[in-house]
Amino acid sequence: MLKQTPLSAAHRAMGAKMVDFGGWDMPVSYGSQIDEHHQVRSDAGMFDVCHMLVVDVNGADVRGFLRNLVANNVDKLKVPGKALYSCMLNPQGGVIDDLIIYFMTEDWFRIVVNAGTAEKDVAWMQKQAQGRGLTITPRRDLAMIAVQGPNARARVWMAIPGAQAVTEAVKPFNAVEFQQYFIARTGYTGEDGFEVILPAAEAQAFWHLLATLGVKPIGLGARDTLRLEAGMNLYGQDMDETTSPLESGLAWTVDLHSGRDFIGKAALQARDINHQLVGLVLLDKGVLRAHQPVHTKHGVGEITSGTFSPTLQQSIALARIPLGIAPGAEVEVEIRDRKRKAKVVSYPFARNGKALV
Amino acid sequence: MSIPADLKYTKSHEWAKLNADGTVTVGITHHAQDLLGDMVFVETPAVGRKLNAGEECAVVESVKAASDVYAPIAGEVVAANAAVEAAPEAINKDAHAAWMFTLKPDNAADLDSLLDAAAYQALVESEAH
Numbered sequence: 280m281l282k283q284t285p286l287s288a289a290h291r292a293m294g295a296k297m298v299d300f301g302g303w304d305m306p307v308s309y310g311s312q313i314d315e316h317h318q319v320r321s322d323a324g325m326f327d328v329c330h331m332l333v334v335d336v337n338g339a340d341v342r343g344f345l346r347n348l349v350a351n352n353v354d355k356l357k358v359p360g361k362a363l364y365s366c367m368l369n370p371q372g373g374v375i376d377d378l379i380i381y382f383m384t385e386d387w388f389r390i391v392v393n394a395g396t397a398e399k400d401v402a403w404m405q406k407q408a409q410g411r412g413l414t415i416t417p418r419r420d421l422a423m424i425a426v427q428g429p430n431a432r433a434r435v436w437m438a439i440p441g442a443q444a445v446t447e448a449v450k451p452f453n454a455v456e457f458q459q460y461f462i463a464r465t466g467y468t469g470e471d472g473f474e475v476i477l478p479a480a481e482a483q484a485f486w487h488l489l490a491t492l493g494v495k496p497i498g499l500g501a502r503d504t505l506r507l508e509a510g511m512n513l514y515g516q517d518m519d520e521t522t523s524p525l526e527s528g529l530a531w532t533v534d535l536h537s538g539r540d541f542i543g544k545a546a547l548q549a550r551d552i553n554h555q556l557v558g559l560v561l562l563d564k565g566v567l568r569a570h571q572p573v574h575t576k577h578g579v580g581e582i583t584s585g586t587f588s589p590t591l592q593q594s595i596a597l598a599r600i601p602l603g604i605a606p607g608a609e610v611e612v613e614i615r616d617r618k619r620k621a622k623v624v625s626y627p628f629a630r631n632g633k634a635l636v
Numbered sequence: 637m638s639i640p641a642d643l644k645y646t647k648s649h650e651w652a653k654l655n656a657d658g659t660v661t662v663g664i665t666h667h668a669q670d671l672l673g674d675m676v677f678v679e680t681p682a683v684g685r686k687l688n689a690g691e692e693c694a695v696v697e698s699v700k701a702a703s704d705v706y707a708p709i710a711g712e713v714v715a716a717n718a719a720v721e722a723a724p725e726a727i728n729k730d731a732h733a734a735w736m737f738t739l740k741p742d743n744a745a746d747l748d749s750l751l752d753a754a755a756y757q758a759l760v761e762s763e764a765h
Binding site: 504568594 | 673674676677679695697699700702728
């Protein structure tokens with residue numbers, strides 16, 4: 280039996296093609312995933328991200344707990360509502376999950392974790408929290424809907440009377456509470472927009488209201504092409520428990536320079552770094568896919584995520600390849616036993632509707 | 637769901653059409669394109685290539701996934717559709733018009749071993765459950 284979100288019935292009613300996504304009954308597309316992609320880049324689209332889990336951590340010393348738990352430094356969070364992207368590492372320096380931490384008050388931080396890792400994450404957090412007098416609360420009573428695109432914020436303001444006044448000045452990667460809504464200016468598409476957390480019982484009505492305001496539903500298919508164009512990592516593909524964040528394009532999230540100790544730090548410092556995550560653009564015909572070998576002059580690497588980019592109209596990928604191959608270099612990707620030319624590029628590939636490579 | 641009665645079908649979701657000159661034109665079915673979604677890449681077999689029944693001979697890729705295309709019957713490739721390689725989305729628009737290649741069959745009677753429209757419909761319905 281697949282797990283349902285509060286919106287599963289709404290997806291079916293809107294003609295979605297549903298798939299088993301890590302045990303969840305989720306919409307992959309409502310028709311053309313390319314049309315959905317362009318809809319988000321040019322206007323506004325909404326995503327059911329209720330399968331992801333909101334975890335509230337409460338207690339006197341949440342900050343101290345998070346200083347030890349995650350690789351990024353929560354002391355960067357000084358203003359209520361500010362968000363931080365971080366990896367949560369195991370003692371070997373592998374990535375248990377990547378997550379977003381919102382600082383609300385010194386005794387309340389809100390964390391959003393991936394769907395597929397949610398149970399493992401909560402168990403790990405509870406283990407690390409032992410003896411600290413903290414409460415860790417998985418919030419399956421909450422729903423999460425992402426509204427993304429250049430017109431996304433304006434549509435949310437139409438849907439929630441009064442929200443404009445309290446969220447217009449909210450900067451990217453910040454959140455604010457308003458009535459029963461937790462409105463965060465975060466997302467996974469490279470576009471402006473909000474991730475709205477609200478009571479699960481309200482989710483269907485809010486979803487339908489957004490639809491009447493011209494916000495189109497977007498499936499997981501377009502979510503993946505959007506996030507890859509935006510150069511955002513996907514847990515389980517671009518990183519996992521066996522890979523170092525330092526070889527997954529996530530060094531910018533790992534705080535090795537402050538005196539703070541955190542789980543996995545010593546292992547990261549002891550490990551050699553031999554690989555880097557780069558962008559690839561396919562120069563020949565075809566489509567780049569995860570696990571295809573990438574041949575470089577310094578050895579063989581592997582594509583971690585690949586797809587066709589609707590914005591660039593060619594295939595793009597993230598790949599983990601040996602160090603020393605710089606943007607502009609040509610490499611060869613093995614696609615079904617044939618070597619195809621690709622160019623190494625810096626990512627993101629697209630942002631705010633525009634191609635960057 | 638469109639399953640034309642004048643075509644033959646394979647279990648791997650190709651359609652085959654017997655032409656007046658005895659050649660057989662091949663494509664992927666409406667159902668297959670619906671499962672795969674937006675097509676972005678097609679590779680057809682080289683003209684002159686000899687194929688066994690069931691042999692991998694072409695590739696279609698959607699944004700979502702790559703899928704092999706198999707020869708429905710044995711024969712020699714006598715034509716390949718360059719237009720569908722240039723515009724893969726034609727398969728989404730009309731899968732039964734967007735052909736991929738034409739075969740000169742080794743034995744035209746091999747077509748009889750393929751599914752007719754009713755049998756293919758039953759296959760599609762059984763896969764949906």
